[in-house]
Amino acid sequence: MVKKISLLGCAALFAANMQAQSPSTLNLIPLPEKCTVQAGAFTINPQTKIVLSANTAQMQHAVARLNEQLSSAAGFSLAVVERGAGDNALTCTLNPKLKSDEAYKLSVKKNSVQVEAKTPRGIFYAMQTIRQLLPPQIESKQPATGVKWAIPCVEIEDAPRYGYRGLHLDVGRHFMSKNEVMQYIDLLAYHKMNTFHWHLTEDQGWRIEIKKYPKLTEVGGYRNRTLKGAYVAAEKRQWDNTRYGGFYTQEDVKEVLAYAEKRFVTVIPEVELPGHAVAALTAYPQYSCTGGPFEVEGLWGVHNDIFCPKEETFTFLEDILAEIADLFPSEYIHIGGDEAPKTRWSRCHACQERIKKEGLKDEHELQAYFIKRVEKFLAGKGKKIIGWDEILEGGITPSATVMYWRAWGGDSSIVSAIRRGHNVIMTPNSHAYLDYYQANPKTEPHAIGGYLPLWRVYSFEPTPASLTPDEATRVLGFQGNVWTEYMPNFERVIYMAYPRAAAIAEIGWISKGKRDYDSFQERLIQLMTRYDIMGIRCNRTFLSEGRSEKKEK
Ligand code: ACM
Ligand code: ZN
Secondary structure, three states, X not given: OEEOOOHHHHHHHHHHHHHHHOOOOOOOOOOOOEEEEEEEEEEOOOOOEEEEOOOOXXXXXXXXXXXXHHHHHOOOOOEEEOOOXXXXXXXXXXXXXXXXXXXXXXXXXXXXXXXXXXXXXXXXHHHHHHHHHXXXXXXXXXXXXXXXXXXXXXXXXXXXXXXXXXXXXXXXXXOOOHHHHHHHHHHHHHOOOOEEEEEOEEOOEEOEOOOOOOXXXXXXXXXXOEEXXXXXXXXHOEEEOOOEEOOEOHHHHHHHXXXXXXOOOEEEEEEEEOOOOHHHHHXXXXXXXXXXXXXXXXXXXXXXXXXXXXXHHHHHHHHHHHHHHHHOOOOEEEEEOOOOOOHHHHHOHHHHHHHHHOOOOOHHHHHHHHHHHHHHHHHOOOOEEEEEHHHHOOOOOOOOEEEEOOHHHOOHHHHHHHHOOOOEEEOOHHHHEOOOEOOOHHHOOOOOOOEOOHHHHHOOOOOOOOOOHHHHOOEEEEEEEOOOOOOOOHHHHHHHHOOHHHHHHHHHHOOHHHOOHHHHHHHHHHHHHHHHHHOOOOOOHHXXXXXXXXXOO
């Protein structure tokens, strides 16, 4: 019997059927746009083939991840062929008629599985759906015995709401190894997110090798002390005096990029300017206003020493950005732009001369001048810029994409930026700062502050209600930010990011009317079985917060 059910019903039915149908469940995150569940299942066995309608590298990548999991969990992988019989096969066909590059159709029948997508990216997402439809043991790193590798019969038509679905990681405050970064990318791709925002430079550490300026990493990659515990008044601060640091060579970066490409993840590098530059200025103090000397910071927060907009600083930054632009294929480069105090600029001769020479009103216009010059330079390299929402202060060309984080300003600033022609990416600290506490601070590891439980992340609507449909297309998507001041290692990063990142992924994917927090929690509970098998230790406090709780604690 074929059951047509609503999306919510789809999840609920499977939650209800789980005992009966175990281990096949349909606890998908993000929830597909349309799904119809049928009786029966397709079972993968060692003779099952993957048939690709086009044998390109991208098509191979699209199916490789599923095959890797089968290889480790089932002990066999599937032959990938170009043509073949429809039976006992997962047939992947490119179909230009699908509505977007990331859309896919998945039809699982007892004898065969058909996948259609406009691009290999859509095929990849269908494969992630298949992974989640298979028994949880598919995530095992060791062969799992006695498992029937069954995929329930379903008809799914799916496409994301937003083209940008991101997760950020600050490796400046705490360094995460190349392998950890790759794990982070793998996990976000599993949730059908498509962008990794790599925050590579900070006051507390410069993390990417720049060939022309080796001291950036030799000197700027290491600090002599780190604040221990809470950020308290100066006289009460405690320090860990262990030398701390690390950086990625350009070869490391290439490895990460190749890994991300196979998962259809775009890596957007961030080079912070003009602020959050103390590590760079420690290595090259001549590009500051005062000339230094400086020390790579061990204290969090906002620091006054920033790049001085003199000619030689632009040469320095352009040399750096030229290497970054060559290394990263992304069309966007994030240039920071946030939290740049004007304390030094207001007293610096070179800065004041620049203000006069360029006919600028004040230091805010000087910052806009700074960003515009960098934007123009990068445009010459075929790149567009993203900046934190401070780039709007002092005026900036609408070609810059704005990453909105200061939710305390309300929606109005971002709505007016959209009306002036900017594209925006929503990462408001009210809903997307995954460094905030997700439960009672008394029972959680020390965090930066704030309170952002899972339900609140899930309640976010990325598109402000006052926008016209045309203006709404300028909201590119939603991203979670993971600042690591209080995340000394990767285990803590994962604990803070997940499961809230799963909510970010779902809100970025599903239509507005489809969201349902109860259904999300039901599906998440099942997904967590998979996290356990993957070795992902996420936060579990939402399990005790009450299913529909919407109140402040
Ligand atoms: C930020 O949180 N300073 C972008
Ligand atoms: Zn200056």
